[in-house]
Amino acid sequence: MIFISNKTPKIFGVFLLVYFFSLSGFSQSLYDNDLLTKEFHSGRREALRKLMDDSSVAVFFSGIIKTRSNDVDYEFHQDPNFYYLTGLNESNAILLIFKNEFILSDGSPTNEILFLQDRNPKMERWTGKLLGVDGTKSILGIQNAATSDAFDDFKIQFNSFKKVNYIEQKHAGYNLYYEQFQSKLSNAKINADTYSLKEYMAKLREIKLKEELDLVRKAISITCDGIKEAMKAIEPGMHEYDAEAIVEYVFKSKGAEDVGYPSIVGGGENSCILHYESNRKKLVEMDMLVSDVGAEYHGYSADVTRTYPVNGKFSEEQKLIYNIVYDAQAAGIAKCKPGEDFRAPHKAATEVVQKRLMELGIIKTPSESMKYFFHGTSHYLGLDVHDEGTHGRLQPNSVITVEPGIYIPFGSDCDEKWWGIGIRIEDDVLITETEPEVLSACVPKTVDEIEALMKQESLFNLMKK
Numbered sequence: 286m287i288f289i290s291n292k293t294p295k296i297f298g299v300f301l302l303v304y305f306f307s308l309s310g311f312s313q314s315l316y317d318n319d320l321l322t323k324e325f326h327s328g329r330r331e332a333l334r335k336l337m338d339d340s341s342v343a344v345f346f347s348g349i350i351k352t353r354s355n356d357v358d359y360e361f362h363q364d365p366n367f368y369y370l371t372g373l374n375e376s377n378a379i380l381l382i383f384k385n386e387f388i389l390s391d392g393s394p395t396n397e398i399l400f401l402q403d404r405n406p407k408m409e410r411w412t413g414k415l416l417g418v419d420g421t422k423s424i425l426g427i428q429n430a431a432t433s434d435a436f437d438d439f440k441i442q443f444n445s446f447k448k449v450n451y452i453e454q455k456h457a458g459y460n461l462y463y464e465q466f467q468s469k470l471s472n473a474k475i476n477a478d479t480y481s482l483k484e485y486m487a488k489l490r491e492i493k494l495k496e497e498l499d500l501v502r503k504a505i506s507i508t509c510d511g512i513k514e515a516m517k518a519i520e521p522g523m524h525e526y527d528a529e530a531i532v533e534y535v536f537k538s539k540g541a542e543d544v545g546y547p548s549i550v551g552g553g554e555n556s557c558i559l560h561y562e563s564n565r566k567k568l569v570e571m572d573m574l575v576s577d578v579g580a581e582y583h584g585y586s587a588d589v590t591r592t593y594p595v596n597g598k599f600s601e602e603q604k605l606i607y608n609i610v611y612d613a614q615a616a617g618i619a620k621c622k623p624g625e626d627f628r629a630p631h632k633a634a635t636e637v638v639q640k641r642l643m644e645l646g647i648i649k650t651p652s653e654s655m656k657y658f659f660h661g662t663s664h665y666l667g668l669d670v671h672d673e674g675t676h677g678r679l680q681p682n683s684v685i686t687v688e689p690g691i692y693i694p695f696g697s698d699c700d701e702k703w704w705g706i707g708i709r710i711e712d713d714v715l716i717t718e719t720e721p722e723v724l725s726a727c728v729p730k731t732v733d734e735i736e737a738l739m740k741q742e743s744l745f746n747l748m749k750k
């Protein structure tokens with residue numbers, strides 16, 4: 286390991302930082318050869334077709350470009366169903382999947398068609414390359430493609446289908462093609478089904494294929510590295526945003542395109558706010574820091590939380606609450622087995638929290654635990670951080686989080702020695718045929734492991750102001 290004293294010049298430290306991360310494989314490009322293949326996407330379209338009723342059509346809409354303010358847009362994020370079925374990363378596209386053969390106006394049969402933006406060299410100089418119809422055929426392997434402009438004139442009688450499946454779009458006003466679809470559909474509303482497609486997609490997306498699991502594992506491994514680096518670097522006097530910046534630096538430099546959700550990095554009283562995202566506070570000696578972060582890699586998100594003492598050493602009170610959450614999580618993870626009800630991990634974790642908070646005198650009855658543990662313990666994880674799934678019995682090859690927490694804000698109805706302690710521990714767990722596999726075990730979790738890691742030197746300490 287490279288040791289750097291406090292006197293090492295900063296510029297040298299930054300150089301070493303870049304060198305260190307490039308050595309450890311940090312400088313990957315988005316153009317890595319591990320994107321989902323066209324065979325994956327066509328296989329998913331075929332799997333959907335199998336779930337659809339006879340004589341039905343399913344219609345999907347790509348994500349839309351949302352205005353942030355004036356002429357600045359939010360970064361585009363593809364609709365996860367659209368990405369899952371096509372691999373296309375562009376807006377203004379429509380996908381039609383037919384259960385049975387559909388005859389196009391030139392007489393040729395198809396069972397799917399993709400409408401997407403036409404190539405436009407002038408516009409591409411401003412906002413980047415588009416795939417176009419030819420690219421769709423060669424790169425996405427979708428043989429029937431047309432430009433989005435052709436959708437309005439596309440000859441299709443929706444009322445000739447027994448069912449027209451689609452998912453209602455929340456931001457309809459922004460989506461010209463959704464409006465065109467709605468007007469084509471107006472004669473056929475009787476056949477419209479806005480419910481089943483969600484169910485079909487939940488069924489498919491809940492069970493991950495091997496190539497999806499590879500991407501989930503990669504997102505989680507990057508996330509572990511980010512959290513570990515922040516754990517080593519953080520100390521009193523730094524800010525929540527320093528931890529956020531370190532974590533996200535590692536994400537980007539390891540090839541993650543994005544975060545799966547805004548990083549939640551809350552110290553002290555902010556550790557008690559579930560989805561705290563402003564991350565501005567200066568961290569002080571006795572603060573616990575909840576760090577709930579997830580890299581997004583090729584569309585798939587991680588979601589990992591660790592809580593650690595800013596000064597590197599748990600106080601007695603912090604340790605007591607931490608170990609309740611730790612044991613509650615272990616009880617939840619033990620329930621991550623095929624055939625268990627989706628809510629079984631929550632039930633197991635809640636029982637531990639109730640019993641142990643009563644033992645400490647923080648609550649008097651089990652139901653009072655809701656004051657301090659007020660959220661669910663699990664959700665599916667995948668293309669969405671809160672991914673689609675059936676919420677029935679747990680099934681092999683699905684990934685869920687197990688994330689109990691205890692949050693005791695200032696002014697709570699208990700001894701004030703507990704006030705300001707907020708703790709969540711979150712892992713991503715693969716359901717297998719046998720024992721659960723904790724995919725995020727790569728980041729320390731016990732009190733001793735965390736304290737030992739926090740003693741290590743971080744190269745980011747060199748960048749301190």
Ligand code: GLY
Pocket residue numbers: 546577578588664670688711
């Ligand atoms: N990161 C949000 C959640 O844990 O659900």
Ligand code: MN
Pocket residue numbers: 577578588589590711
């Ligand atoms: Mn989380």
Ligand code: MN
Pocket residue numbers: 588664686688711
């Ligand atoms: Mn979560």
